[in-house]
Amino acid sequence: xxxxxxxxxxxxxxxxxxxxxxxxxxxxxxxxxxxxxxxxxxxxxxxxxxxxxxxxxxxxxxxxxxxxxxxxxxxxxxxxxxxxxxxxxxxxxxxxxxxxxxxxxxxxxxxxxxxxxxxxxxxxxxxxxxxxxxxxxxxxxxxxxxxxxxxxxxxxxxxxxxxxxxxxxxxxxxxxxxxxxxxxxxxxxxxxxxxxxxxxxxxxxxxxxxxxxxxxxxxxxxxxxxxxxxxxxxxxxxxxxxxxxxxxxxxxxxxxxxxxxxxxxxxxxxxxxxxxxxxxxxxxxxxxxxxxxxxxxxxxxxxxxxxxxxxxxxxxxxxxxxxxxxxxxxxxxxxxxxxxxxxxxxxxxxxxxxxxxxxxxxxxxxxxxxxxx
Amino acid sequence: xxxxxxxxxxxxxxxxxxxxxxxxxxxxxxxxxxxxxxxxxxxxxxxxxxxxxxxxxxxxxxxxxxxxxxxxxxxxxxxxxxxxxxxxxxxxxxxxxxxxxxxxxxxxxxxxxxxxxxxxxxxxxxxxxxxxxxxxxxxxxxxxxxxxxxxxxxxxxxxxxxxxxxxxxxxxxxxxxxxxxxxxxxxxxxxxxxxxxxxxxxxxxxxxxxxxxxxxxxxxxxxxxxxxxxxxxxxxxxxxxxxxxxxxxxxxxxxxxxxxxxxxxxxxxxxxxxxxxxxxxxxxxxx
Numbered sequence: 001x002x003x004x005x006x007x008x009x010x011x012x013x014x015x016x017x018x019x020x021x022x023x024x025x026x027x028x029x030x031x032x033x034x035x036x037x038x039x040x041x042x043x044x045x046x047x048x049x050x051x052x053x054x055x056x057x058x059x060x061x062x063x064x065x066x067x068x069x070x071x072x073x074x075x076x077x078x079x080x081x082x083x084x085x086x087x088x089x090x091x092x093x094x095x096x097x098x099x100x101x102x103x104x105x106x107x108x109x110x111x112x113x114x115x116x117x118x119x120x121x122x123x124x125x126x127x128x129x130x131x132x133x134x135x136x137x138x139x140x141x142x143x144x145x146x147x148x149x150x151x152x153x154x155x156x157x158x159x160x161x162x163x164x165x166x167x168x169x170x171x172x173x174x175x176x177x178x179x180x181x182x183x184x185x186x187x188x189x190x191x192x193x194x195x196x197x198x199x200x201x202x203x204x205x206x207x208x209x210x211x212x213x214x215x216x217x218x219x220x221x222x223x224x225x226x227x228x229x230x231x232x233x234x235x236x237x238x239x240x241x242x243x244x245x246x247x248x249x250x251x252x253x254x255x256x257x258x259x260x261x262x263x264x265x266x267x268x269x270x271x272x273x274x275x276x277x278x279x280x281x282x283x284x285x286x287x288x289x290x291x292x293x294x295x296x297x298x299x300x301x302x303x304x305x306x307x308x309x310x311x312x313x314x315x316x317x318x319x320x321x322x323x324x325x326x327x328x329x330x331x332x333x334x335x336x337x338x339x340x341x342x343x344x345x346x347x348x349x350x351x352x353x354x355x356x357x358x359x360x361x362x363x364x365x366x367x368x369x370x371x372x373x
Numbered sequence: 374x375x376x377x378x379x380x381x382x383x384x385x386x387x388x389x390x391x392x393x394x395x396x397x398x399x400x401x402x403x404x405x406x407x408x409x410x411x412x413x414x415x416x417x418x419x420x421x422x423x424x425x426x427x428x429x430x431x432x433x434x435x436x437x438x439x440x441x442x443x444x445x446x447x448x449x450x451x452x453x454x455x456x457x458x459x460x461x462x463x464x465x466x467x468x469x470x471x472x473x474x475x476x477x478x479x480x481x482x483x484x485x486x487x488x489x490x491x492x493x494x495x496x497x498x499x500x501x502x503x504x505x506x507x508x509x510x511x512x513x514x515x516x517x518x519x520x521x522x523x524x525x526x527x528x529x530x531x532x533x534x535x536x537x538x539x540x541x542x543x544x545x546x547x548x549x550x551x552x553x554x555x556x557x558x559x560x561x562x563x564x565x566x567x568x569x570x571x572x573x574x575x576x577x578x579x580x581x582x583x584x585x586x587x588x589x590x591x592x593x594x595x596x597x598x599x600x601x602x603x604x605x606x607x608x609x610x611x612x613x614x615x616x617x618x619x620x621x622x623x624x625x626x627x628x629x630x631x632x633x634x635x636x637x638x639x640x641x642x643x644x645x646x647x648x649x650x651x652x653x654x655x656x657x658x659x660x
């Protein structure tokens with residue numbers, strides 16, 4: 001008996017398009033635990049929606065195996081799978097009332113009309129939309145339709161709920177509210193959620209684990225902080241948040257996952273190597289988050305003592321006030337600019353730094369990641 | 374300057390006269406027909422007074438009363454028309470809807486060719502289809518007679534088969550337009566909620582395309598009721614439909630009952646087409 005709710009093993013999905021074979025999903029393997037909020041994150045066309053549709057049973061994999069609750073899904077049609085989907089455009093039945101929409105799935109199971117009606121009413125209360133059962137879907141706002149779609153899927157009490165960019169059509173403020181609500185709802189019902197999104201912030205705030213996909217491949221799977229702090233590949237670091245990529249040369253690997261790299265400035269520093277790093281030496285990329293770079297006119301005396309801290313000289317090329325933060329563009333070498341983001345504090349020393357000024361910049365060892373070039 | 378203005382005014386008058394004449398030639402003959410269906414005199418030469426007599430005759434006959442032999446024949450033809458129209462419409466609506474579904478949802482080789490061929494009855498001259506059907510029936514019946522020794526004669530079955538042939542296209546085209554407006558994810562949603570393909574069709578797809586199906590059926594019924602050319606070439610003895618009967622009458626005299634029944638036919642057709650267009654015009658409700 002499997003301890004996972006959903007297991008994908010070496011899934012390949014190919015489509016024929018204009019005579020050419022397009023591989024939408026390329027050897028994807030992943031295990032999703034019971035009760036987990038799992039996000040499939042990637043740009044459009046990365047294969048995340050196709051992966052979801054394979055689990056739902058709308059598409060059949062070209063190769064590979066899908067297990068749901070330990071049961072092989074080969075040859076099992078969508079209407080016999082213990083999963084339900086919340087569609088991107090909700091796909092509510094326009095000819096049925098809201099209550100009839102929610103009762104639809106129950107009646108397919110053979111639940112009698114009276115019980116189905118009662119459970120539909122409860123489901124509407126669960127998504128905080130009581131009393132709209134008699135209305136038609138088009139009489140509701142986008143956010144309300146979204147909740148109905150959620151109620152319609154959850155009332156079936158599926159093993160896994162599949163959500164295909166469910167908040168994509170909502171405006172920003174509503175989307176933020178729904179993110180919290182969805183997360184709270186998922187905790188309450190304890191159902192495994194597989195959540196497709198192209199919005200990295202959404203994935204980071206909601207998911208227990210994130211799988212970053214690109215061009216059909218699952219590049220990295222991990223907790224949000226792992227994905228953010230320890231990206232395994234350049235694409236992942238680039239897609240999630242903002243990152244400085246500094247071209248560097250790997251001189252050698254040390255113990256404890258560290259290595260010595262030479263920067264374009266000529267300085268040799270110690271940095272953390274990504275687990276996924278393949279290169280043993282030579283050209284690599286040093287990834288560094290803008291908010292992890294410290295910047296000051298003078299060097300603090302205790303910083304210089306700390307061997308975990310790298311300190312470099314830089315010229316302040318540009319600074320940009322963006323509300324909560326200020327973005328500094330710093331030149332450490334010819335052709336090598338870094339972006340640093342410093343939070344604006346009340347009465348801060350923003351005025352103290354001027355464009356063209358020589359400054360010291362610093363970062364901690366733990367903020368660095370060395371990736372393949 | 375004044376010459377320019379004169380030309381412009383002339384153009385305005387011309388543009389204004391254009392619809393006046395267009396509508397006059399379109400509607401005047403029909404109005405004359407409707408008017409004379411209420412004419413007291415049997416003659417079409419002059420209007421001598423207003424009466425519902427001819428409509429009364431038709432109604433009486435329908436109710437089972439004795440009436441003139443010519444009226445009897447005409448109403449028999451009218452009944453034939455309704456019979457052929459109903460059966461042909463029923464068959465064409467089922468088949469046409471199935472074709473539309475297969476065109477919209479299926480994937481198979483040659484789909485685009487079949488799609489193009491579907492428009493054939495709409496674009497080819499009616500007389501071509503009429504003659505080809507007449508020849509086709511003769512060839513098939515000759516062959517059947519040769520094989521079994523029994524001869525089949527043209528009758529209702531040939532007219533109905535012929536009407537089904539052209540009606541299928543119209544139904545399929547109307548239903549497919551409706552299907553094109555339907556969000557295909559609705560069927561996936563039904564599947565996802567546990568409905569098998571059969572349940573999905575009857576509970577989701579069919580209710581949503583029903584207006585298209587009704588609209589297609591009304592169109593088919595109207596076309597069937599009005600058809601002359603194809604019916605003329607495929608009918609047998611005793612299966613005369615109303616348009617064919619009226620054509621035969623022209624060789625004799627036009628009775629006022631013909632005017633009355635034509636008016637009734639026109640009102641019926643206009644009604645059906647009107648309903649059909651009204652249903653088609655109603656947008657698919659979007660969630």
